[in-house]
Amino acid sequence: MIVSLSLLIPWNVVGTIWQIFGRTDIGLMGAALLGMGIDFSYTGNPVHAWLTVLLMDVWHWTPLVALLGYAGLRSIPDAYYQAASIDGASKWDVFRYVQLPKMRGVLMIAVLLRFMDSFMIYTEPFVLTGAGRAIRPPSCRSSSHKKPWVSLTWDRLPRSP
Numbered sequence: 001m002i003v004s005l006s007l008l009i010p011w012n013v014v015g016t017i018w019q020i021f022g023r024t025d026i027g028l029m030g031a032a033l034l035g036m037g038i039d040f041s042y043t044g045n046p047v048h049a050w051l052t053v054l055l056m057d058v059w060h061w062t063p064l065v066a067l068l069g070y071a072g073l074r075s076i077p078d079a080y081y082q083a084a085s086i087d088g089a090s091k092w093d094v095f096r097y098v099q100l101p102k103m104r105g106v107l108m109i110a111v112l113l114r115f116m117d118s119f120m121i122y123t124e125p126f127v128l129t130g131a132g133r134a135i136r137p138p139s140c141r142s143s144s145h146k147k148p149w150v151s152l153t154w155d156r157l158p159r160s161p
Helices: 002-008 011-022 028-035 046-074 078-086 091-102 104-118 123-128 147-151
Strands: none
Touching: 002 046, 011 028, 011 046, 011 123, 046 104, 046 123, 078 091, 091 104
16 A cells, blocks of 8 residues: 555654655745745754654654554454444444554553553654754654763773773
8 A cells, every 4th residue: 555655664764754845945835934034944943843753753654553443443243233224223323332442452552552652752853953963853862872972981980000
């Protein structure tokens, strides 16, 4: 399926794609926002960087949630739909009383997977913001790769006798 192609793209390539996409000179999103009169800069404005990272992450992982939802819908037996049609249920009633309760487990798994994965986002903001030169990348582990090397002082290590 063409919808799930974004799942196959590596994280660093996704960051590069959105880095180009957000540029105001050659990127579609940046040029469109500039054309609407919005001064957009994901490297100079932390709010713009947050929004760009959010859109990038949603674009990258929406096919996974859609595939999980589709699998959940396909797993509902036809007998439920037939019973709902015999009872005269509207489409809203079918969604509210048949599909949503039967998909609760699948939706919970999708939400938990995305919630846990959102704490591991590092590569995309790192590539998108140019290694955080203009702003700090909006992730929990944005500076965790630097901390061990910054706090390490070679001259204070104990010497062996």
